[in-house]
Amino acid sequence: MPNELIPELHDVLKLTGEHRHPQSRNPVTGPDTPTWKGAFYHSAPVDADTLRLHLADCLAAASSRPSGYGVSQLAATHKLWKDDPLREASKLELHEVLDFLASDPDWPAFADRYGEALEERAEEAGKGLNVTSLRTHMELTGKFYRLLEGRLDLSAVVQPANWGDANWVSGARETVTQQTKLTVSHLRVEFPQRPVRAKDLNVLIALAEAVARIAQGYPDRVIFAAGQELLVVSPDSRPDAALETELTAAGFSLQARRVTGTLAEWTGQLGASRASLLQLAEAPTQAVHGSLPEIIPPPICEICQMAPGRHPWTGPGEEEESEEYLCANCYGYRQRGARLPQLAAWESDPTTRRLAWFRLELPLSDLIHCLRGLYGEYLAQIGRRPAPDEIEVRFSLLAEFQRDYLRLLEAVRTGLRERFGEDNLQEVLPNLHCARLEDPGQALEVLSVYEHQVRELMPAFLHTQYCPLRARLIVADLKFPFGEIWRISEQATADVQVTLVGARRLRSTHRRLRDVLSLRNLRLRPSALHNLAEIARVSDTLAQLRWLDRSRPSDADTHTYQLIDRHLHWRREDASGLDFEGLVAFAQMASAARPLRGEP
């Protein structure tokens, strides 16, 4: 039994819909445990621990506004990226929760038992504020509570402690929040390597491991972690140097954005200026590197080109002339051996010709802007017209999104595995997959799986102008070096971009992805698409002329072009998000498509 304050459980009474705190007329009596004390007194602190809990609660709240927008309806969690209608959350019986609390449970035990209810119940029940679940809020409060441990300097409060005096508590809170600083850093972890061999892809695995190590090693500091992106909180006016050094020492560099503010600013205390995640999204980017020598005498590492190549590598069975000089990091990655078995097997299989690399990116800055846009839409939908600076994206909303983003990644992986089969799919990272293709047309199946899963889990992204997801699909031959694949995916600018290496690019938006994919369902003449693609190989201008030429209405090719035209409303400006080059790329893929197994 813990016999200590479990900060996560501070809002446990919300599950019952009862607001029977000390200030209420009929306060409830609970077990005599530190956790109950925290749950009961966190909104009216009676000692340093409950004050810390109160501040952690404020930081983890979905809104800095006073509760409820004046609405008392007990609304369930409304996820901004879903289209679910608003509904009421179910309640638990008060005595049941109190009985369980009497056993002084820890947080995992409580979450195990009431996980479903915690996710259904919104942290703030009022319509318009119900955008994060109670579970996310509780977890986040726990993180902030532990983060603030030893950071609240109550000695600065001059008067002797008088926890019974509400005015004194309010003054102490104000003093403490104005003196305690919090730095929030958005870190993007980058690697300098340009991997060519399958073994060199271990750098990606190392990157994922490093991010996971940071998330596990600093669980209370990392608020958000997805792919290469981290949101880290430091209870100081400076960022956490130890955390950043751990990443740079492993050979990675960081792109960092930071905002420092007082607790008063982060909690949106009345009268204080605001520090917000929006400021973070718009803050200038700084680069953080490990130590870089001014001069490197040859040889330089052939993979990363950022350190001396002191370690000669001649792999087993490799000829002497392919000897490479590597730095310690790159040598270490290669020594780990091939950790991607399918890729290694395909390399020795002469029937494998083409691969499709699918990478899903979630830039944190775009996510913040996007959630803000969706929040504004939601408030407008329920008839509220807040001023732009009132639409807040706070830590809890990001954490809530992360939970569903991980579900999306898992669903995409399962979908791809079902569609392509275990033997034809290699997961490199949760957001990076490689599928073996029999023809380029199968690449569209990857997008189809992705679109289906987004429609299931984050449908709002398919009909809003705000979408933070960036899908990159690159079709290349087996021997095409991965370093180039990565570069192409990094340089892609569209929401959804398909690149046929050495040929064309298809750029689209999530809003129009279904229209583009459904082109496959039209009875298009493959030779018409093939002809268009072949003409475009000579000149885009020629292909456009052929496309626009409607002087032979009975011509079969023209009929196909008209069909596409009508389907995409091509003539309407930017209606499909698909430019002419994209159309030709589609033609190149679709004209070569053959059905996959399991399809008629």
Next chain:
Amino acid sequence: MSAAFLRYELRSDVICLGERLKAGWFRPCTDTVPYSQISGALRWAFGDADLHAAGHFCHYEVDYLVQGPRDRLRDISKLPLRVQVLRQALGSVYVLANEASRVLPEEFELQMGALRSKGLGQCSLRRLGEVPADVSGVLGTLNTRIPLARQEMFRLREVHMPIYGYLFEPTSPYTGNYVLSLFEGTRAVAPPFLLREFCHEDKRRDLRVDEIEMLRQRIEECDHVWQRCTYTPNFLDNVGAVLADHGFGVARTFLATREERRESDQAAGLKEVLRLLETCPRVQQNRGIGRLIIKSLEAMRPLRYKQARDQKRRAR
């Protein structure tokens, strides 16, 4: 000297710049013109060590060549080498204006980059103008690679977000070191010509590259092609087929035989089109392109002639 930099246009049919060989079989290529590459090539060509330059490409097509380097000593072929190259590359190079740069002519050629012995990297440079000495810096994204030690020389100030890498700097004809450098993507205050956001003039020059697009514009602008008639698909198909199969002379003869008939207006217009097509080297090399253009002629009809044609049709 009133100029700070001399501005040159750089053209190359096929070029591979920059990166080192990877895993013994792949050589990637950068789309900038790094300081080390262009300065080294200029020094080699003009024999003066005080030449300093950097630049970038604004238009190119990425392509891949496969080479099979031969080991003559052992009479074997090594692993095939895949080389990433830029084709039809057009870019700009900025040479620091100093005593050494006075020897540079208005136009010259030099070789630069990898696989020069295979014919890659032949570059033509043509002077376009000068960048005045009082050019001021603005915040933007660097579009080239410059060693940190040359930062001042290129007036790179206030580096906000550096992207580091290493460039080779020779210390003798046979030795050298890698020196810490700022790579493309660095956010810094620099003269606009070094920044990605300010290459408008380069982008305008891109238009000159697509010959077919230029040809289309010339046909569209030629009133003789459009003012007298509308073209029937059959007639266009026939003329296109004759051109593709037999060439310009026979196509003209074919049109001459039609001048006495109902199609005389169409024949006159198409003679004008043939004249324009003949001026385009790509059409001369591949008459199939000419056929496609003729077949799609009606799709090029300018709006004002389209309206006139539609009015005529309605009147009928």
